[in-house]
Amino acid sequence: xxxxxxxxxxxxxxGWFRVEFYACLTRRADALFELAEALCADGPVESxxxxxxxxxxxxxxxxxxxxxxxxxxxxxxxxxxxxNVPFPLAADGRIVLAIDVSPWLRWExxxxxxxxxxxxxxxxxxxxxxxxxxxxxxxxxxxxGRTSWTAIHDAVRLGPADDEMAVARTQLREAIDRLITARHxxxxxxxxxxxxxxxxxxxxxxxxxxxxPLQPLGRLRTSRVMxxxxxxxxxxxxxRPRHHGPELRLSDESTWPQPAHHTRTETxxxxxxxxxxxxxxxxxxxxxxxxxxxxxxxxxxxxxxIRLTVDRVPSGQNPKPIWLWCSTPDLTAAQVHLLRQxxxxxxxxxxxxxxxKQTLGWTRPQLRDPNAAxxxxxxxxxAHTQLRLARNLTDDLRRPWEKPAETGPSRPTEPRTGPARx
Numbered sequence: 001x002x003x004x005x006x007x008x009x010x011x012x013x014x015g016w017f018r019v020e021f022y023a024c025l026t027r028r029a030d031a032l033f034e035l036a037e038a039l040c041a042d043g044p045v046e047s048x049x050x051x052x053x054x055x056x057x058x059x060x061x062x063x064x065x066x067x068x069x070x071x072x073x074x075x076x077x078x079x080x081x082x083x084n085v086p087f088p089l090a091a092d093g094r095i096v097l098a099i100d101v102s103p104w105l106r107w108e109x110x111x112x113x114x115x116x117x118x119x120x121x122x123x124x125x126x127x128x129x130x131x132x133x134x135x136x137x138x139x140x141x142x143x144x145g146r147t148s149w150t151a152i153h154d155a156v157r158l159g160p161a162d163d164e165m166a167v168a169r170t171q172l173r174e175a176i177d178r179l180i181t182a183r184h185x186x187x188x189x190x191x192x193x194x195x196x197x198x199x200x201x202x203x204x205x206x207x208x209x210x211x212x213p214l215q216p217l218g219r220l221r222t223s224r225v226m227x228x229x230x231x232x233x234x235x236x237x238x239x240r241p242r243h244h245g246p247e248l249r250l251s252d253e254s255t256w257p258q259p260a261h262h263t264r265t266e267t268x269x270x271x272x273x274x275x276x277x278x279x280x281x282x283x284x285x286x287x288x289x290x291x292x293x294x295x296x297x298x299x300x301x302x303x304x305x306i307r308l309t310v311d312r313v314p315s316g317q318n319p320k321p322i323w324l325w326c327s328t329p330d331l332t333a334a335q336v337h338l339l340r341q342x343x344x345x346x347x348x349x350x351x352x353x354x355x356x357k358q359t360l361g362w363t364r365p366q367l368r369d370p371n372a373a374x375x376x377x378x379x380x381x382x383a384h385t386q387l388r389l390a391r392n393l394t395d396d397l398r399r400p401w402e403k404p405a406e407t408g409p410s411r412p413t414e415p416r417t418g419p420a421r422x
Contacts, residue, residue, distance in 0.1 A: 035067055
């Protein structure tokens, strides 16, 4: 259990957020608030109507569905309230934000509007599917240490007319503005690290959001072809100056230059983890995908290319290398090591998606209106934020045959209690 002073401070922060959350409910406030209380009760959410049976929800079935379909939230105030609560920091004291898309699959809802074909991963590439649903772009802050908790910061549903990359850039700009307003970042602090997967173009936010204190770090597909710096121009050279140097094919080792840094770390589960960094590597941009609407000459964005390898993986399969690209051109060996650790923490966001869907029942309700789905999504985020703030206020509840947990914050999947019972 935490110290008495820490417990009082945790209770104060939790109480403040609960008061602010209730103030954000502009219609059907009591019903929505009790619904969020029921989400924080013990046990996974099997169905929406099952929340009616909890002690926290004191209304009937009709009020429950009426709150979801006709309730309203002040999303601007709620987003700022979520940003004002304490945010986790990485090992070097900076904020690390991860952004990814998670689908709410609705393949059987043929009359539900604004559905899109969402990508569903299979065991192999040939088993991937496209299933109708509502995709949500979610931003969360990553923690450090032996925990899978993340601090969800924002969620935006992608519509049929939305460009995923453009929505992500707008979402990141607004998220960083809220963090600066909440005084989580001050001038002189390290830039906010943005971690993305291979589905996002890392170069476009590095260019469009260059006026913000951020440092994008994204994964690259192994089929990508990068470019080295152009060779210096000699006085006798005739013609237009070269903008790009030799090609660097990620799949062809013969095209790799001499690495600037090479780090090794011994791990228990993966054996020797190695990181090889190549400085001043840039992608050759084309007027396709994220750059199709760009006006003017395409920029040259130099950064650092990092290759991660391990000896083994827990599944026993052949480990494949991971390629990362950071927008900072010249990194030290210590910075490369920290970026490697920060990217591996990105997989905590996958655990958060599983928690939202399997435990809190994010995708359980069979809602037809996408606006009702947005209301339910933000109720889930508010409940998750309360559980994160209250994780140090609960005891470790284990069955007699289970091993006791180590001292520290509880895991998201551990038994929980409603904040009203604390």
